[in-house]
Amino acid sequence: MKEFEINLVPNQVSPLSLAYIGDAVYEVYIRSYIMQSVNMPVAKLHKEATRYVSAKSQAKIYHLIKDKLTEEETEVFKRGRNAHSYTSAKNADIIDYRISTGLEALIGHTYIKKDNERLSELISMCIEAANME
Numbered sequence: 001m002k003e004f005e006i007n008l009v010p011n012q013v014s015p016l017s018l019a020y021i022g023d024a025v026y027e028v029y030i031r032s033y034i035m036q037s038v039n040m041p042v043a044k045l046h047k048e049a050t051r052y053v054s055a056k057s058q059a060k061i062y063h064l065i066k067d068k069l070t071e072e073e074t075e076v077f078k079r080g081r082n083a084h085s086y087t088s089a090k091n092a093d094i095i096d097y098r099i100s101t102g103l104e105a106l107i108g109h110t111y112i113k114k115d116n117e118r119l120s121e122l123i124s125m126c127i128e129a130a131n132m133e
Helices: 015-037 041-054 055-068 071-082 096-111 116-130
Strands: none
Touching: 015 041, 015 071, 015 096, 015 116, 041 055, 041 116, 055 071, 055 096, 055 116, 071 096, 096 116
């Protein structure tokens, strides 16, 4: 069977599409991290994950890591944050929602670039920032 390969050019992908894939990638990393850290029922795992993946949490995380981003990463974040979405988060204000979209776009961009080392660094920074609360 042929191995699946991603053949996208990050700068040619819309910011909302970057956020779409970034949301999924971030969620997988966070769920994996939580499952390594604690042994609990799935419902409690889900609740624990919200400390990392909610729009409000991601906005706080961004403010704690933004000084560690490269110039390119900051530009990708801004593209995602400023993209006009027709949806909004259920439990977040519009500012937090846009900031979280920017962070997800950054994660998606890094994933599509196949820069696994930097992706791991970004996720680790996010986890560390979320655990500072």
